[in-house]
Amino acid sequence: MKRRTFLKRTAAAGAIAGTGGLGLLSFTTEKAVKRITILHTNDVHSHIEPFEKDHAQYPGMGGAARRYSLIQEIRKENPNTLLLDAGDIFQGTPYFNFYGGELEFKLMSKMKYDAATIGNHDFDNGIEGLYAQLPHADFKFLSANYNFSNTIMDGQVQPYHVFIKDGVRIGVFGLGIELQGLVSKDLYKETIYLDPVEIAQQTVEKLKNEENCDLIICLSHLGYNYRHEKISDMKLASLTRDIDLIIGGHTHTFLPKPTITQNLDGKNVLVNQVGWAGVNLGRIDFFLDASGRKNGSGATIVV
């Protein structure tokens, strides 16, 4: 596939063109440029090994061992890296049928995933099946719109977490898809699904104003886009403000490049998803400074 480089700049960012936004800082120069790397997967669906070499669609691609080599290389290049997963970790290979998700969580822990959100297939062995594997997961589960209060998962999932890398405060929150009609009630039990748009806006306001985050990332399992009314990442982007990046899943969408779209204020939001089964790793690099130019819309985006 031919990769087109797409440059989008505003007048403000244009003024520093050529330096890549790195060279010129405002006169408050005590704060240097910070670089934060976000790596992400979605819908890995228990694909621990690569596809077979004669596979009809993805011959020889994917595999946890190779993914980890790439992650390590990137971490060496930039230690200020977060590794995130947008859900549907479970279900899709015999590893799940035989071991119930134990190996998936153990490998993600070895790879030092920072956080994951919960996909519909993560309920496939019931909410008890998910709970049973939690001791194997050394990373956070984030979901702001699933209320687990009346379930065994109560207290195991946070709406958001603020990661601090090189002094930059990165707020990451999770969103899950409506379970009714998609997952049997006897699997998700008393899990309550709350409106993702409303919850997203409340969470973002908290992350921005109370948690004082410099970057806000939504880890979503809503799906990239639908022809019908159903809430999706693209709709969420347009109905909210102050989100810098939406990392999506569920629809197994392969994008030629991350999507730049506009939020409620007309500012740019990045929406990305990297197919499924671990055949790709998404990488978004944020270069930040303390020059005072505000979030996102002023930033040069290169995809």
Add this chain to the structure above:
Amino acid sequence: MKKLALLLLLSLASCKFSSNYSPQRIEGKQLEISEAIPANDSISEFVKPYKEHIDREMNKVLAYTPVDLTKNDGELNTAIGNMMADAVMDLASPVFRKRTGENIDIVLLNFGGIRSAISKGDVTTRTAYQVMPFENEVVVAHMKGIYIQEMVNYLVDAGSAHPIAGLSLEIGEDNTIQKVLIQGEPLAMDTVYYVATNDYLLKGGDNMVFFSNALDVTSLDYKIRNVLIDYFTQADTIAPVRDQRFIRIKQ
């Protein structure tokens, strides 16, 4: 009140004077996990005992297919979907007959439930796990004809190749229903039909809400995956085809 004002002042102050970095440049790309990347040894070693155990089970050759089977070879029916629905018809029917003395009239699965293509070559136990990783079981819903009509309407509206067997459907280019036959006979509204599906769809999965009108349900304790394994084991070569069971007629 004073306390509140102080808190407010403090929080305003913290907003104003804290770090506040903002992104000036964002770069995004997708990195392919290709064969060119070396595998990390510690991960491979860790996976090894799990893999060996599974491989022993999974690598048994059950059948052979001379062609790649993907689920995108037809609008309203596909070779792989037809194979799955026919396998349920062939293998679940004797079980149902033994329990109830009745025959399965219709099989309905869902397009989204075909979880993988089948590559040309040996068909193994692993193939069955790839196509049907879920633990869903065959259930038979006892449904009156009027609800079969709802099912037909659902299939026409969905316009996708949900796997069916025992049912023939023809629709026009404007989605009008031209023909509905069950086991070769016209649909009768008062007749009770036996519809084999899986427990996920029975509970309204994929919005198949018509199943909520079932008069009774017979569970067969037979996983769809095991149906496939048994079907592959019986067959020497599998060569399913797209056919006329659900088609759009040019008017």
